[in-house]
Amino acid sequence: MKEKINASAIPDAYLLCMNQDCPKATGCLRRIAEQQISDKVRLWRVISPKYQKNQTGDCPYFRPSDKQTYALGFIGMLEQMPYRQMQEAASRLLNHFGRRTYYRVRKGERPLSPNEQKSILNILEQCGIGDPGKFDAYFETYDW
Numbered sequence: 001m002k003e004k005i006n007a008s009a010i011p012d013a014y015l016l017c018m019n020q021d022c023p024k025a026t027g028c029l030r031r032i033a034e035q036q037i038s039d040k041v042r043l044w045r046v047i048s049p050k051y052q053k054n055q056t057g058d059c060p061y062f063r064p065s066d067k068q069t070y071a072l073g074f075i076g077m078l079e080q081m082p083y084r085q086m087q088e089a090a091s092r093l094l095n096h097f098g099r100r101t102y103y104r105v106r107k108g109e110r111p112l113s114p115n116e117q118k119s120i121l122n123i124l125e126q127c128g129i130g131d132p133g134k135f136d137a138y139f140e141t142y143d144w
Contacts, residue, residue, distance in 0.1 A: 073108030
């Protein structure tokens, strides 16, 4: 981890990890957040140490400590498409997200995770759009 997490940025009910013996502890956002959380926080949500002791294989609670690139909006992409392709793409995206979420992510009211960005690009590719362009805006943050 290159930079220290701002303790005030840790979500209130974020699930923390206290397993210092985990092989991925130095790169796990949950473990790093536990180490850097403010002394003023009175209550924590913690993964049970008993559960972790009996766990084998990859931890389902692992979160990488690298910042992820989120996107906001894709109106610009839609506007660059020919009308028929835009109609088909919008219809497929509406089916994928549902009506309310589709309009929120299209306008950039809700960020798109890296996986959601890939899904959108795959749907556009299925509609015959080779180079859809870029999302309207990007920002980096932790995958809380």
